[in-house]
Amino acid sequence: MSSLHESRWELAFTYASAPASEIDNPERFADEYEAMSEDLDNVIFYPDRPLPTPEDFAYFYA
Numbered sequence: 436m437s438s439l440h441e442s443r444w445e446l447a448f449t450y451a452s453a454p455a456s457e458i459d460n461p462e463r464f465a466d467e468y469e470a471m472s473e474d475l476d477n478v479i480f481y482p483d484r485p486l487p488t489p490e491d492f493a494y495f496y497a
Contacts, residue, residue: 444469450489458493468492 447468451461458464472486 443472447489447492450493456493458496464489464493464496467496 444465448461448465450456451458451464468489471492475486
């Protein structure tokens, strides 16, 4: 696992671990966020949009 993916996982885990997030399983959320971000690494966005943040992903995760 690269350091970029580790930091993405940690970012998602930190977000999901916060009491306000109401996510039951932070590790699973972080794993799924990391998988989504890996899938989108090679997608060309128009215009050049950044990857969704954990907050954005949580909206669709629920």
